[in-house]
Amino acid sequence: IIFEAVRAHFSPKSAELKGQHWIITAGPTMEAIDPVRFISNHSSGKMGYALAKAAADLGAEVTLISGPTNLAMPSGVKRVDVKSAQEMLYACRVAAADQADVFIGAAAIADFRVKDVATQKMKKQSNENEMQLTLIKNPDIIATLSSEDAAKYFIGFAAETQNVVTYAKDKLEKKGLDLIIANDVSRSDIGFNNDQNQVVVLSKDAQWTPEKASKTELAKHLVNIIQTFQTEQPK
Amino acid sequence: IIFEAVRAHFSPKSAELKGQHWIITAGPTMEAIDPVRFISNHSSGKMGYALAKAAADLGAEVTLISGPTNLAMPSGVKRVDVKSAQEMLYACRVAAADQADVFIGAAAIADFRVKDVATQKMKKQSNENEMQLTLIKNPDIIATLSSEDAAKYFIGFAAETQNVVTYAKDKLEKKGLDLIIANDVSRSDIGFNNDQNQVVVLSKDAQWTPEKASKTELAKHLVNIIQTFQTEQPK
Numbered sequence: 001i002i003f004e005a006v007r008a009h010f011s012p013k014s015a016e017l018k019g020q021h022w023i024i025t026a027g028p029t030m031e032a033i034d035p036v037r038f039i040s041n042h043s044s045g046k047m048g049y050a051l052a053k054a055a056a057d058l059g060a061e062v063t064l065i066s067g068p069t070n071l072a073m074p075s076g077v078k079r080v081d082v083k084s085a086q087e088m089l090y091a092c093r094v095a096a097a098d099q100a101d102v103f104i105g106a107a108a109i110a111d112f113r114v115k116d117v118a119t120q121k122m123k124k125q126s127n128e129n130e131m132q133l134t135l136i137k138n139p140d141i142i143a144t145l146s147s148e149d150a151a152k153y154f155i156g157f158a159a160e161t162q163n164v165v166t167y168a169k170d171k172l173e174k175k176g177l178d179l180i181i182a183n184d185v186s187r188s189d190i191g192f193n194n195d196q197n198q199v200v201v202l203s204k205d206a207q208w209t210p211e212k213a214s215k216t217e218l219a220k221h222l223v224n225i226i227q228t229f230q231t232e233q234p235k
Numbered sequence: 236i237i238f239e240a241v242r243a244h245f246s247p248k249s250a251e252l253k254g255q256h257w258i259i260t261a262g263p264t265m266e267a268i269d270p271v272r273f274i275s276n277h278s279s280g281k282m283g284y285a286l287a288k289a290a291a292d293l294g295a296e297v298t299l300i301s302g303p304t305n306l307a308m309p310s311g312v313k314r315v316d317v318k319s320a321q322e323m324l325y326a327c328r329v330a331a332a333d334q335a336d337v338f339i340g341a342a343a344i345a346d347f348r349v350k351d352v353a354t355q356k357m358k359k360q361s362n363e364n365e366m367q368l369t370l371i372k373n374p375d376i377i378a379t380l381s382s383e384d385a386a387k388y389f390i391g392f393a394a395e396t397q398n399v400v401t402y403a404k405d406k407l408e409k410k411g412l413d414l415i416i417a418n419d420v421s422r423s424d425i426g427f428n429n430d431q432n433q434v435v436v437l438s439k440d441a442q443w444t445p446e447k448a449s450k451t452e453l454a455k456h457l458v459n460i461i462q463t464f465q466t467e468q469p470k
Contacts, residue, residue: 035420036277036420038274038276041271041273042271042273112366115365128372130369132367133369134366134368135365137363137364185270186270
């Protein structure tokens with residue numbers, strides 16, 4: 001039944017999401033070590049940007065909160081640029097001042113940031129062969145926003161290298177999400193920094209497995225799955 | 236005298252460096268934490284790429300050993316792509332199998348890498364608020380190559396946020412360099428990720444202060460300073 005509903009949505013551009021505000025995060029975060037060094041990750045931002053475009057194409061008002069990427073701004077989308085996870089959380093809260101309809105956390109947010117960020121470039125101590133970098137946990141942005149009811153529906157991502165479905169289901173529950181989009185980043189043909197992606201979408205009770213597709217095509221499928229979910233489980 | 240010599244070099248394209256092999260490193264290095272996370276820095280690679288182009292334009296055979304950048308390949312240059320500092324050192328040694336004429340270390344190489352790189356994505360432990368990342372010192376590429384006589388002339392960079400000249404002179408001696416190009420990366424109008432740059436060039440006995448210029452223009456000045464140095468101190 002769900003697949004029929006999804007297929008039915010593949011009609012020419014419409015304004016089915018008109019009146020809805022979607023907040024979508026994208027890209028990596030960049031956590032400063034000192035003025036020149038940082039910790040980041042290999043997220044290109046392509047999936048989040050594609051989702052923003054797909055939602056905007058269906059008439060949604062989209063706020064795209066983006067870490068540093070090299071991607072062109074999608075048309076019809078409001079973009080807010082951030083670097084660190086803390087900046088991203090702040091920008092999300094500002095965007096969700098009035099409860100949003102949908103929040104999609106597609107950014108690859110650093111779990112940890114550097115505890116004491118150096119204000120000057122750290123000098124290498126020639127007598128020390130090792131050094132400890134103390135990291136402190138970043139806020140879990142989607143779990144925090146979910147606990148604050150910042151949106152009606154929360155959709156998360158789980159980028160895993162093993163036990164993909166098990167870890168994803170676990171995240172879905174712990175973070176208070178409605179849907180989680182899981183993918184296996186250990187596969188070099190899909191995911192991070194790649195144009196193709198293949199995912200499994202999980203709700204508490206259901207599972208969707210869209211075919212491997214370009215991120216642009218997949219984004220349309222995912223937006224339609226979210227619409228279907230909204231219809232089936234109205235809030 | 237030196238300024239005259241420099242000016243004299245600003246003639247139309249020539250083959251003054253024909254027969255010379257220059258090895259130039261550029262860009263940041265990327266040190267893996269696990270399959271998705273890494274430590275890097277804000278180097279854009281522009282200065283190194285501009286130097287490669289300037290040297291190639293004067294007829295040098297140039298090997299550009301580049302960390303991850305978004306820059307277009309300069310024409311007339313052989314590029315070798317690397318990620319980590321260890322890969323960069325290996326690539327430099329391969330390129331310098333026959334002693335090079337000039338080695339310019341324009342890459343912003345991570346001083347430290349992660350000691351134990353995780354082969355799976357690290358899972359966030361929900362009960363731990365802090366974690367220690369143990370870093371181990373990377374090889375000092377230019378100092379290592381200088382000690383191995385991999386090139387006749389060694390030119391390094393010093394990106395500093397304070398005491399620029401003092402730190403740079405110190406590096407010149409410790410690393411066995413002929414020239415060091417120092418800049419103040421605490422200034423947001425020049426240096427890292429910026430098209431403009433202003434530097435001080437130091438040898439053991441002399442100092443040059445080219446005007447603030449685009450990295451392309453500055454690269455031409457710097458190559459001419461290096462040529463002048465070769466002429467004055469033949470090896």
